[in-house]
Amino acid sequence: MTEDEISIKNKTSYLIVLFILLSIFSCIIFKLSLSYAFFTSIIFCSYIYKKNGLPVLKTLNIIKETLIECKSLIILIISIGAIISAWLISGIVPAMMYYGLEYMQNLNFLLAAFIITSLVSFFMGTAIGTVSTIGIALLGLGKAFGIPGYITLGVIISGASIGDRISPISSLCNLTIEGMKTNYKNTLKSVLTTLIPEYFICCFIYYLLGKNYNISNKVSNINSLTFALNKSFHISPTLLLVPLSIVVMSFLGINILKSVSIGIILSIFSAIFIQGISLKTTILIIFTGYKAHTDFAVLNKILLSGGIISMFGILLILIGALSLSSLLCKTKTIDPIIKKLTSKITSKGNLIFKTGIISGLLTSISDQTVGIIIPCSFLKKKYEKMKIDNNILSRTISDTGIAIAPLIPWNANALFIVAVTGISVSLYLPYAVLCYVAPIITFSTAFLTSCTKSHKCYIPKLHE
Template sequence: MNENKISEKYTYIILIFTLISITSCIILNASLFYGFVASIIVSICLCVKSGFSIIELLNMIKKGLYECKSLFILMLLIGAMVSIWMSSGVVPTMLYYGLKYMQGTNFLLSAFILTSIVSIFMGTAFGTISSIGIALLALSKIFGIPNYILLGAIVSGAFIADKSSPLSNLFNLTIETVKINYKEAIISILKTLIPTYFISASIYYFIGKKYSIVAANSNIDTFMYAIDKNFVVSPLILLLPLSIIIMSFLGIKMLKSVFLALIAGIVVSIVFQKAGFNHIITAILSGYSINTNSVQLNTVLVSGGMVSMIPVLLIIAGAVSLSSIFQETGLIIPIIKKITFKIKSSEELILKTGLISGALTAISDQSVGIILPGKLLSDKYKELGIKNSTLARTMADTGAIIAPLIPWNVNSLFIFITTGVPTTAYAPYAILCYLSPLITFIFGYCVFKFCHSY
């Protein structure tokens, strides 16, 4: 990271222009890619006027894009994998057994709990949403629960991985940044995660009571018959999604896990479902669809394949490029120092840590929302006698968890392209994601105010 050469005036111009560009794209229903490109151009111009060379800035962008190459490949593979999981019978099998065994349950609460458990073992919100999340969303169409409400519960459960899973890259980045071990971090995080989790679960329970599955539903029986008629349904097929969880638990990187699951899915498609090779290639590249006598089944089993990922990859490339300029030029550092310079109380430090981490995630990404406050505020925590585990928890409860609520964030874009549900629709129901910062601020205030320790 370079020493900041950019004047405060230019810094505010860049940040305000970026906010206006992104907001304009959302209002005009235009691709966020254009907003990011406009912001990158303005940022480069003002950075050049401040002493950076074009070559330096382009190298910053190149470095940021190179560091995210695994993410780009992963998203393409997930686009292919969703199609293959449909053609191989994974999603139909999940639907079949879900319909069979979850009748009479509070489906919304069950989805939240199941997703949160899977996310801890997988260590990735992306992997959780693109596997168990896709199957649960397909069930929502059958049970009459709005998909945006269910997706809110799925997102809440899935992003627990980013703030607490020992397999999560982001959580390990948090630990490494503040120089603590997993035990210290998780003990601290559980202080706010437990109440947040139970409050969220209670809310999902009450919302979900309206959508409990009724066993005697002829539509469900008809749908199950359509699945059984058009696919080989077997518990063995469920070994495919289970394999990703096992591989993640064993420490195998997500990219490799998804690739192996994709290959296995192709084999299952050919051997179990008798799919032709040309059909599989088409599904991988341009998406999967099926033509049966069941209109309901035809509607549920649809995916976009790799091609559908291209628009969102362009947006992510724009977001990463802009984030790289922000981070490498040190553009935001003076603002952070100015905000934290006069902090005198522990409660104020917790609040401003959360606000800074959240703001950096909003204008950049989760890693910037962890790295910058983690490095720049560590001395302030030491000065006020607060443990670094509190710093880790505050960033995990704010910057890390709010990412799926921000429409232009990489996480939100991934969710949208994977599920087809926009951020503005599911965000009000991603209860844990906005309850988490609130709980950590209340908890921090109460503990410091009345207990004088943390």
Template sequence: MKGNTVSEKYTYIILILTLISIISCIILKIFLFYGFVVSIVVASCLFIKSGFSSTELFTMIKKGLCDCKSLFILMALIGAMISIWMASGVVPTMLYYGLKYMQGRNFLFSAFVLTSIVSIFMGTAFGTISSIGIALLGLAKIFQIPDYILLGAIISGSFIADKTSPISSLFNLTLETVKISYKEALMSILKTLLPTYFVSGLLYYFIGKNYSLVLVNSNIDNFTSAISRNFVVSPLLLLLPLSIIIMSFWGMTMVKSVFLALIGGIIVSIGLQKANFIHIIVAVFNGYRINTNSVELNAILVSGGMMSMIEVLLIIGGAITLSTIFQETGLIIPIIKRITLRIKSREELILKTGFISSALTAISDQSVGIILPGKLLRDKYREFGIENTTLARTIADTGTIIAPLIPWNVNSLFIFITTGIPTMSYAPYTVLCYLSPMITFIFAYLHKFQNEKQATDSLYN
């Protein structure tokens, strides 16, 4: 990494144009990758004017992308696996038992719990919202729950995927950037996730008590009957997604775990669900569709396969390229140093990490909110003797989780397009997205008080 040889004038031009290009794409609903391309081209031209050669810049970009090659492979496999989980009956089984569980219960609380569980196995907030989330919203009128309140609970549950699921693209990007294993990250994240989840669930339970618990069973019965008519439903199918978590804890790389689960899903699809081999191969690459007598089921069981991940891969590739040249040319170093220069404590470092990650997510994209603080603050955490697991947890609890609260963010736009409910309506009820950063900061300061108490006790003893 070179020292910053870019003039202050060029630095401001690059950063301002980067913000304008990315935010313009989000507001105008233009493919976000184009915003990154414009930013990369402008930045590269000004870096060359500042003394960097095109060969140097190409080498930086190549190194940054090669360092994340396993992530790109994983994203493609995840796209294929979501299709296979639908074809093999895993997702239908989740829907079947989840909806059966909800009968006669507090619907709002149950929706939060169900979407949180499904999201971990699906590995995507988008996929959870656009599948079981849409199904639950369709039942909102039955329970006399306003759809924007229910959507808040669904989003809270769904976005747990982005911060904990072993097959989440964003969580794996966090692991790849911070250079830690899934097991290490999860053990750290659970320290703040469990109290956040408990408090969120408690709030949804009490809010849900204000609405009718009398359930008209016909809609759910029709839906679950459609599932059982078209799929072999068995709790044993849930062992397939569970195997990924088990293999990850055994130390197997995520690429191998997902690949083996994908092969297992193909075998189950053909052997148990009697799917056509050619159709399964097509589903792997082009996505899964089903044609039944249930319009609702047809609308939910849809996925894009490997091809659907191309846009995600391009966006992540653009974010990695931009963050790499910002880092390697030294452009971003003075800004980060200025923010972190006078940090005197662990708690302040965690607070500013959350601020940086959240700000980058707010003005651009979750990927940028992960990559830049993840890469640029590792040395600072080492300086304070803090493990990288805390860095990963702070990013996951702040920048990653607040995305659906920002009206111009791609996550909020996706939710609005999918559900028709604007951000300002559901945002007050996405409890977990608010609590998560609050609790991670509280946890950091409790750690400080605990250390001070231990020091005081040892002094008197």
């Protein structure tokens, strides 16, 4: 036991988790910021820890160390708030919309949006980065085609989530690999056995859904919008090099924070030298947000952003969530609950099922990082004991703890998406198909495994 660990009894662990959940649900019911729930829970945990032998200063030190470790994520959130406004005022998003309107009229837009975001996300290695860049442009295109924003956003989130799960430069994917002490090739092979059917199910659903929106009937609206874009901005293919450069840099392994920072600088140059906007105005808009003031009302409703200032609310929630997660993890508060859940596992299918439940619950009450680290550390020996390939554990975590994050209103992913788009989780949730098809397939696999006498799984195979 380290100096930061304390002995937590089972009842105390359940009490802490219950308090956290009640705090979160209370904030949702009364429409309060979730920061109240997280900081109240931190105070409650500190009181419990002090009674169990952990000084308050130690608790504060855990939080301080966590925030220092996560400073890159905090800076990234601020940077993404900046780049959205920068891409709008520089004409990058309008240019992406202009060429998208021209070339996507004959396509099934929702299916195309899903495929595009999944590919971009794989190369960028981040769902958040994908949603806040190419996702914003696609959201604008969807509105131009007459598709409700919440439907398009659900599709975008489905595609973007793939990067977090299988991209070689994804921090979550690499965290899972490190936790399992395996390699990318084996992990990818395992994850793809469920991801491939998930992907084709989503393609089929989005194809059918996309057929309900006949873009050809919107030709006059599309022509009006392209005219508006061309009149309000200087549209040039050169502007597309900025988002392309971010994707290329991400694929080459350049840190996403550095890529986004370079993207902001290039956007500022584009605003000044291509759009003719002054440096002072550009910087001001990056901080305070962008709102188009054109002669076209439809365009003004599409081209909006809150800037860096709009990120402060989500940053406060994120800091609270990260601090609370680190307390639960480093003090091993949840350990008694995990031990209880895994104490009576009798079959391989049951182990897979409970792995998904544990990973999903941990992501629900904290974040994806905790939903990865704790199952890896707790269940790895259990998988070895039952002679199940550890890559199955990686895959189960990918299909549950990582996949469901955008569906949880108080999770950092969902909070970020809402802050950037203004669309609530309850609206886009039914259309973020991949995020709930993934756990359904994993739990179905676990059920099939439990139903076989030999405990061998039909699809996908347990021994790969």
